[in-house]
Amino acid sequence: MDNISLARLLDETASLLEIDGADPFRIRSYRRAAEAVEQQTTQLAPLAAPDADPKLLLAIPGIGKGMAANLRDLVATGSMPLREELLNKYKPTMLDLLRLPGMGPKSVALIWSALQVGDIDALETAAKAGHLNTLPRMGEKFTAKLLKGIEDYRKNSSRFRIDHAHEFAQRISALILEFPGIDQVTPAGSLRRGRETVGDLDLLATGPACEANVVAAAVEHVATLPLIDKLMARGQNKVTFTLRNNLQVDVRLLPRASYGAALQYFSGSKMHNVALRQRAIKRGLTLSEYALLRLEDNVIVAAVSEAEIYNALDLDFIPPELRENAGEIEAAANHTLPELITLADIRGDVHMHTSETDGTATIREMAEAAIRRGLKYIAITDHSKNLAMTNGMDDARALAHAKRVREVSEQLAEEFAAGKGPQWAAYEASLAAKSLRADIIPQYASLASAKPTAPFRIFTGIEVDILAEGQLDLEDETLEQLDIVVASVHSRFDQPIAQMTERILRAIENPYTRILGHPTGRKVLKRDPYAVDLEEVFRRASALGVAVEHNAHPARADLKDTHLKLAKELGCAISVNTDAHATEELDNMPFGITQLRRAWLTKADVLNTAETPEAFLASLRKRP
């Protein structure tokens, strides 16, 4: 049983305990244990085997004697006594009911005991028949809201990918900012923490119009935004609505004086906040979304900025991406937080496509787009022949394409030496400060504004396909001619996925493989997205000096933060690339960086932070 399954079973048990009306603190223990299990980088099943050292499980914060026994039962039998007992009493479908808006454990328990209703279909029938109205606190409005909730649940119960959520956040923010006196809107919640997907959008607005005595007008503005599909709730300084695509948006309007406390609070995670408040109490303080207060006299200790709140709790500032209660608070207390990688550390993007295969832009266009984003080198890695649907190249075409890549690279170098060309143009544009915006995201500004000191370089490359037997689909003599060989798992595998790991291992044994792309083949292996034994793959890649790629594109990223942590632990080099098929896709790099940050990675862990093309090349696996 893998960690995700173990975590899910513990979390479900917590929900069943809630329905059962159990001790809330016991419930919290199960939730915390579930999170802790999910965050582990190595599989726990072997540690929960009968002959394993019991100390190993107990070393995990949140796992004590009782929970360790539960884990052993889960691994041995697939279930555990408490879970079985609860499932005898209740139905597993009752867990679905908890996901409906307005339905919590108490309501689920009540409806079950009064009406023996325990699944969504039966609940809908009961609601339509008006049976719920006989129960306390469940009147007309409750029923109507519930039926709408059931409809939405059936329509769309999934989360939103981070790049889509980001786009909506920007659009809504722009509309909110139109109101005079609102001068800042910041996304909080899981979007700010950089989770792969977000369940809903939290936006914090502040400015003079958000002061308590005048906020009503601003609330009115937000509550009547044109893109609102359904207004869910509206309070003194809070508006909740959904968009037509069912994305729920929470907007809070808060005075500048408490903005830091609010941002901290609404950024979460919940577990991080709970831990932070416990820490506050130990120091005679109390933390809420309004301020950090001294308990004895309610004097404000900190509220304006997050940094000052963390500071007042004797902690270094904790970047949002780390706020998962996974050891970051201890690290902040001991001043051992890593200096996380940033977008500005990235100097190259060594996996991208052109119109020679399935991209949309030319070599030169991709290079110029990279230059505008402040990069110093890229690699053109178009597809090889086995991917016929991408117009993949055979050996001859691959070599001819590489020749053109070298020509463009040399051309750029000549223009650079002559004081003209895109590098100088980008530099000039950056000096004109504001003009940098338009097609470039703000974070790139600092990159492009550095005076270029050396010519931009385009590496030759290929994204080769790993064949069924694990060999690559082009000749070694061809691969030898190319700087960057990315070996990727594509859709060629109709054979049993149990052999995936072996094939990948064989592919990276090829001495010309320098980067392993799509290491899990997640997109391909829909039946079993993480069937690949990543630990084994990382171990071998590390021994061979092959880098593992983290795809920055949110739809193509198959490594999760726990995988990236594992790769680092095993000494595996990591390269983060956009795999861009169009110039705009280079703007996906920030999403990749966010995932690296969530994995506690630093600049030193990532290959394409190398300052120069030469340094990057030297950091790759050596050729025979």
Add this chain to the structure above:
DNA sequence: GCCGTTTTCGGCCCGACTGTTTTCAGTCG
């Protein structure tokens, strides 16, 4: 059920909104 710079028992985070409550319980984040 976990945990310990108020240690092996007695604690365990905070506030707003909703519906239907005439003073608050349940839900949510």
